[in-house]
Amino acid sequence: MITKEIKQKILKALEVSRSNFAGSDSKFAVSLGIASSQYSRTKNGELDRVISDAQWMSIARKIGVNLNDTTEWKTANTPVFQFITTQLEACQAGSLSAMLCDMSDIGKSYSAKHYAATHKGVV
Template sequence: MVTAEFKKQVIAKLVEAESISGLSSKRYAVKIGINPSQWSRLKAGEIDGVLADSRFITLARLNNLHTGDQQEWKTVETSTYKYIRSLLQTCKEECISIMLADLADIGKTYAAKLYARETKNAVYIDCSQVKSKQLFVRELAKQFGSNHTSKYSEVYNDLVFYLNSLHNAIIIVDEAGDLRYDAFLELKALWNATEGNIGWFMLGADGLKATINRSIANKKVGYTEIFRRYGSKFRQITPQGREALDDFKREQVAQVIEANAPAGSDVQKLVKASGFSLTNAYNMIRVMNNRSRA
């Protein structure tokens, strides 16, 4: 059962997120997928009969909200976290474009998502969920609270107009290697239409680098231009060499485990058991924390 307390917690978290987003109340309502009048009623303290109970659960899930006695994950400023934050801030402040292609499971996505949640006029897009041109542009428009349900040309033009009106905004394009060809070309078009007014940060792993290099080698239209617009190079944080890479991963995993594992845990034992994988470390700690609360 969804309690009144749960609803209040969800609303409080969303109000806090709205204040950070830089969006108007109407645009923020569009972003989270509810009617602006409903959002106004919720913020005014009217919680019964405004939304279905199931909708509150969906809002909490889609917006990554921790409520009640759930243990929040403690963010650790690992080397990856600090490097990506610095690149994102540079992109945003200088309205430039940067591309980072590095190994999976080093905390890239976590750092990018958190930056977007904590930063005004910053939007994060997971391209693995919106691979086509239409899905990508409509989702981007929604995240900025813009018209995203009308005819495609109107959605695109409204989005471009709004983006060019913003000050120091950034769009984070994660899992970019999953985009279909038509979406890559539209990404180039959006860059052209907002040049100098928006910061862009493209993020991916080996697949992104391989796709771009292969497409440039095969002279596929658009890829050379995209690569140039993002600085003509792939940034990375991980060091070269197996030993140096293992040390890098081990240090990050140890930091995360030490900050989030239950008190009294054998950190080094957990680090070894994780195989220096942040994903494995997260799953182990989640299970341990659930057991400690049981």
């Protein structure tokens, strides 16, 4: 059973995620894997028996909500982070897609996820 506090934490993160989403509420709901009516009801504060616990967990994973008490990652402005961000900005500005390949464990995925979470219209 997911507590009300955890649901509220996910809902707060949903508000931030929604502000970076360029489409409608309906399209945002679809991107989360729920119906638009479910999103509307939860957005208005109705948390009980609208979305299943499994769906809450899925949404939390999709938007990167830390559900346990571990320390959250801090973003460091490393050369890799700067390079990935610059590449993604160029792709977004030119409506391009690209594949980023490099050594493992240098921060490519984290940088891309951070970029998507902090920029509008990024999938």
